[in-house]
Amino acid sequence: MSWIDIEDVCVMVGSKALLSGVTLHVEAGTWCTIIGPNGAGKTTLVETVAGLRRVTSGRVSVAGQHIARLHERERARLVSLVPQQPEVPAGMTVHDYVALGRVAYHGLLHAPSREDRNVVESVLERLSLGDFAQRDVVSLSGGERQRMVLARALAQSTMVIVLDEPTTGLDVRHQMQLLELLKKEVADCGLTVLATLHDLTLAGQFADRLVLLDEGKVILDGPSREVVRSGELSEHYGMNLRVVDVDGSDVIVPVRH
Amino acid sequence: MTALTLVALVVAVICGLVVGPTSIGTWRVVGAMFAHVGIGHDTLTNLQSTIIWQLRAPRMVLGLMAGAMLAVAGGTYQGVFRNPLADPYLLGVAAGAGLGATFAIVDIGSGLVTPTWTPLLAFVGAMLAVAFTWLVGGRGLRSNTATLILAGVAVAALLTSVQTYLQQQASSGSIVRVYIWLLGSLASASWSSVLLVLPYVVICIVVCVMAGRALDAMSVGEDESRSLGIRVRQVRFIVIAASSLGTAAIVSAVGLIGFVGIIVPHIVRLLVGTSYRRILPISVFFGAAFLVFADTVARTILAPSELPLGVVTAAIGAPTFVLILSLRRGFVR
Numbered sequence: 001m002s003w004i005d006i007e008d009v010c011v012m013v014g015s016k017a018l019l020s021g022v023t024l025h026v027e028a029g030t031w032c033t034i035i036g037p038n039g040a041g042k043t044t045l046v047e048t049v050a051g052l053r054r055v056t057s058g059r060v061s062v063a064g065q066h067i068a069r070l071h072e073r074e075r076a077r078l079v080s081l082v083p084q085q086p087e088v089p090a091g092m093t094v095h096d097y098v099a100l101g102r103v104a105y106h107g108l109l110h111a112p113s114r115e116d117r118n119v120v121e122s123v124l125e126r127l128s129l130g131d132f133a134q135r136d137v138v139s140l141s142g143g144e145r146q147r148m149v150l151a152r153a154l155a156q157s158t159m160v161i162v163l164d165e166p167t168t169g170l171d172v173r174h175q176m177q178l179l180e181l182l183k184k185e186v187a188d189c190g191l192t193v194l195a196t197l198h199d200l201t202l203a204g205q206f207a208d209r210l211v212l213l214d215e216g217k218v219i220l221d222g223p224s225r226e227v228v229r230s231g232e233l234s235e236h237y238g239m240n241l242r243v244v245d246v247d248g249s250d251v252i253v254p255v256r257h
Numbered sequence: 258m259t260a261l262t263l264v265a266l267v268v269a270v271i272c273g274l275v276v277g278p279t280s281i282g283t284w285r286v287v288g289a290m291f292a293h294v295g296i297g298h299d300t301l302t303n304l305q306s307t308i309i310w311q312l313r314a315p316r317m318v319l320g321l322m323a324g325a326m327l328a329v330a331g332g333t334y335q336g337v338f339r340n341p342l343a344d345p346y347l348l349g350v351a352a353g354a355g356l357g358a359t360f361a362i363v364d365i366g367s368g369l370v371t372p373t374w375t376p377l378l379a380f381v382g383a384m385l386a387v388a389f390t391w392l393v394g395g396r397g398l399r400s401n402t403a404t405l406i407l408a409g410v411a412v413a414a415l416l417t418s419v420q421t422y423l424q425q426q427a428s429s430g431s432i433v434r435v436y437i438w439l440l441g442s443l444a445s446a447s448w449s450s451v452l453l454v455l456p457y458v459v460i461c462i463v464v465c466v467m468a469g470r471a472l473d474a475m476s477v478g479e480d481e482s483r484s485l486g487i488r489v490r491q492v493r494f495i496v497i498a499a500s501s502l503g504t505a506a507i508v509s510a511v512g513l514i515g516f517v518g519i520i521v522p523h524i525v526r527l528l529v530g531t532s533y534r535r536i537l538p539i540s541v542f543f544g545a546a547f548l549v550f551a552d553t554v555a556r557t558i559l560a561p562s563e564l565p566l567g568v569v570t571a572a573i574g575a576p577t578f579v580l581i582l583s584l585r586r587g588f589v590r
Contacts, residue, residue, distance in 0.1 A: 047480075051483070072483055076486030079484075087476075087477045091530055091531025092473070092532070101485065108487065109467060109470065
């Protein structure tokens, strides 16, 4: 059963096509990562699935529901978003920031319910943020901050989570740490993940499936290992990429001419 | 902090009733206040009673409402526009009200309108200005807040130019009256003016305070707020409409009182933190107390003449703000 259905989607800005005839189905409980060079349309695609961008034609459904026809609150209970450059409001505590993920449940006029508070506490605990709960969000390091943004998305208790370059600005250890946390959530809660990543090695190691996007079109779509090992990556990234097997894992290495 | 603000409010109310050119003992005034609610006896003479209940009380109540409304509207605007320089006059309320009031005072059309029309035309001018800004700024719903702010600047500039032209054409007596109105005053307060603006102010303050949770959530930006389930554009419309309507009602009654709407929310923010759930309700009480204190100074320091209220709000508010800012940053030891 697929949770995300993208059917022949086109997104135009003026006369420029950001997405052109994109069709994609993501199965429940799987992790699909979109890869591609800058300007390929990756961010546009995840924003479209999150309901933040209107499609010019085609249709995006999540759990069988047409995303553009849903009210914001209904949509926020279906899909959560980890943006590429999240805004972090100074003066807000980590706890309050994560609790924003529950707004779709208790609304804007009511205080969080006991269940809302329990969900927030649980997420803070799972992502090892409990000790930081009362700290100002701006006092966190880059890695802690990204975990906090992931925690807010998980607090939305959605079955689908979309992430736009969630590892931007993190060192290798924190990139791995964040993706491992997400992988655990996928395994424990049956989350369906649609993510974009620039790091092809990490993309290949964590995703069940990779989709190569270029100039708004799907070029390749398949199991991670097949996409990584196809010769088309080099062509679309405009450089020589070599795949090296390290202890059974594929590592993609750019080769300087 | 809430308790401290409430104490300041009670002290401001008592000052507003007790302080004035005619000396009436504090405890006699307090006794008269209690007598009004059925506790104890009123020992005021008829003249003193008239001074307290027909002159000072309506002025004090209108001051409370004006301070509360301007402060909460300023805080709300700062939240919805995510701009620390926002004040209740951002979208052209002041320029529109100024033009409406000038229109009434300088008597365009030889007797067609009279100065008694000033509050009505100021209110209409303020609301039309905001509506015009909303339309020019892409109807607000579709546009971003920066576009709306720029539209407000353009509309205010246009209306101010018309108002300046009218002023230039007027007699010197009219110019003085326009100038006095522009600086704001509670001198013409009466129970009828209080009752006229009361419904607007109460409803608008309630809506603004209830928006605190929404403004906190919207501090992560428009796209992220939408992904969290917030109908950002609808919230923005309701909040701007309530702030503008309440401000227009107050301005029509007391003229343009500057500084309260921008500085009071900042002072409160420095004291209680950045959450609008706390800033907005405390701004209501702090703004109310602040304006009544300022008015008490304005009407007594040069008695029997009065200082413009806007001069006093700036003179008291600016040093207070700087002091709190310095203390918070540890500059003053």
